[in-house]
Amino acid sequence: MEEIWALFLSRSESSAGRPHVRPLCHYDHYLSCRPIPPGSWPRRLRLRTEQTSYQEPILSLTGISKQFPGVKALDDVDFSLFPGEVHALMGENGAGKSTLINIISGLLHPTSGKICLAGEEVILTSAIQAQKVGISTITQEFNLVPELTVAENIFLGREPTVQIGLLDWREIKRRASQVLNELGLNVPLGQRVAYLSVGDRQLVEIAKALSMEFRIIMMDEPTAALNAAEVARLFEIIERLKQRGIAVLYVSHRLREIFEIADRVTVLRDGKRVDTRRLDGLTEDDVVTMMLGRALKKEAAVYQAIPVTEKAALSVKNLTAPGFVTDISFDLHVGEVMGCAGLVGSGRYELTRALFGLLRISGGEVKINGRLVPLTSSNDAIRYGIYMLPEERKIEGIFPDLTVRENLLISAQRLFRRFSELLINADDEEKRYEGMRNSLDIRASSSGQKITKLSGGNQQKVMLGRALVSNSRILLLNEPTRGVDVGTRVEIHAAIRRLAQGGYAILVSSSDIPELVSVSDRCLVLSAGRTKGLLDRAQISEDNITALAIGQEITGDNQ
């Protein structure tokens, strides 16, 4: 451990090449930091801490501001990260979290302020340089090469070689398996990353960071795509990283996770730091109040039973899509929100894809309003009144080159239908956009703004709007609040309930079980491609859903 530290410190010294500058001290932070066994302290730091009896932060940011044209994204933010702590960074979308992360990972340069690494001022100019000084960022988009194997990915770019420059396969495999064992990751080293689940890919990414001896690991929404078991495994690993003295900066919208895993939390609001606090003694409500600057409407209040009609909008019978789902049957009624739960690999997303004509169906029948329909393409599905929102907004949802309005209306336009519709009626479009913007409260500066400039929550609202303007009455919503801040999450849940009330039939497929509990009238639970259970409102609880999803029977006599 010490050798690694020494190596790291000497490297950062030589690369900085300037006299040692002592960082500004924030003793309040120091006081609130949990002690670390002295053995794991870096040699040089230990000397100083013996004098001051305080531990030095591995990373400290002082007075960081970032000015974008027209926006002050960060305003005089102080932030410090200690070895062996998990520090949560929270804030609504637009609060400045991403900017701060991008500054720490070297992608953005602060307008003013100072960054110190283990007491040395550093200027981070690129992501590569940040990695060189020991900062690793694990984002939602993975930096893995899908066509390469797990082992190859872990050592990509710094492969151990034998003398004449050929790859030292034995060494690659030995070291890769060592790192993977440490993480408790059980995937074949020769497996191509393309065939791994999202959760496993993330662990490969962490393994990569570990093998590079990073001292700071930033995780941006690491659990967004993980199921409950994978989240538990990730937390175990974070716990292990802590023990190794690695500092973890953890960004998540999920409050519960923060309380489970983090030691301290820094809350940003409108580019300013609201506070940095230890999490012991705080409640979830405290953190939300810090984030919003006001108390939050309770999530549970969203659900209000509304009379569900007996009219089946969508009737699925013995649906089978080979390799994904087998023999699924259910009726989705007008005015109903049906949840759909299941672990990754349970066929949850594939079920919605099959119903949207994007997967080949080998058996079973699908009726819409009592009429048997063949589903062969998404185009057809929309014509029959089904609309699906994809799981990964960035990959299958947004069109980065198009504007907010164009993104919203992309499914509403038909090609070569009537001559009068050959050209787009700009006024009409603007009107439809305005209507959606008002009813969903989409916050964009103008309809001509690029979609990528919007926060995740607003992008998601645009996606929901896209479903609504498509004139479909049956909505299949996948992960409707993934990567969305708490405030918007509540708004989206309310919108879903409101739509159901207005006569839509909605299937919400989500890995977020509290979300399913909060919006569903009934909840379908899939396991390994088959229906494991269909819970009615009285039976819906996180425990019941989780139990079924992991393949157990639910306790109690109902089922």
Added chain:
Amino acid sequence: MSNSLELLNLRSIFSVSNATRLIQVAESLGVFALLMIVVIGASIIAPGFFTYTNLTNTLITASITAVTGLGMTFAIAMGGFDLSVGSIQVLTAIVAAGLLSIVDAPLAILGAIFTGLALGLLNGALISKLRLPAFVVTFGMMSIVRGIALLVTQGQSVMITKHIEFGLLNNGKILGLPVPFIIMMLVFIVLSLLLKHAPFGRHACAIGGNRAAAIVSGINVDRVTIAVFGLVGVTAAISGVMLSSQLMIVDATLGTGFELQAITVSVLGGTSLSGGHGNLVGTVFAALLLATIASALNILNVTAFYQYLALGVLLIFALAIDTARRTFIAKSLLSRA
């Protein structure tokens, strides 16, 4: 010469307001500035460049390239490109010339355009139905169509002797402007409407920007692909007809390297090869730039071989600019969120 042209285009550029379009303006202005520099430079060092005849000829050459370049811009915006336009151009030129000995000019032109449309649709159908990359299909078609052109003519030249009024397509003037330029502007206006104001263009850009999302959003990707390549075929055919009327004698060896020119003017004009958006104004400027350079080199008695060098340099230059621009935008997009 191009006074009225510049005014027209500048107005159309400046009449838009939002930030997205501002970037586009900057891109178009970049090519425009380069064009101005080259025009002024050529006028100084190449006496005889700034004469009515030469400027008209330059404009005609530019228009022929621009028409196909405009179609190509559509294909590139959709994330593909078409390497067979040179072969389609020459085949349709031959078809037009050949038909003129049998039928009237309008029918001959129509025949050529239908040939181009059919070949373009075939390109699109092969790409979308066989799930082949545009590169492979159009590369193959480039050779196939060239082969057909050689077979049809048996390697001989086809001279236009009947219906000489066909030449008016090249020599004619409307309001003092050469007809090829008018044709090019018509194509420009129609394609501008299609790209920015029709679902067709938006769907094409959507496919180029995010293909997976286009499929999920219910866009009929196959149909749009076929239509876009059909459109490129038509523009190549229009260029073929224009070429035919310019030369009045055509053979199957014409139009080599034309695909490179079309792609270059499109990319130089600010349309990114990564797809997602198209810049038609820039394409027109870039075509003018290319023709100006060729004309200046001609007057300076520089052998035509150097034009290949210039073309290649410009293409690489344009791609470098495009990459730099995307890096810049990617950085500026990393704002708050």
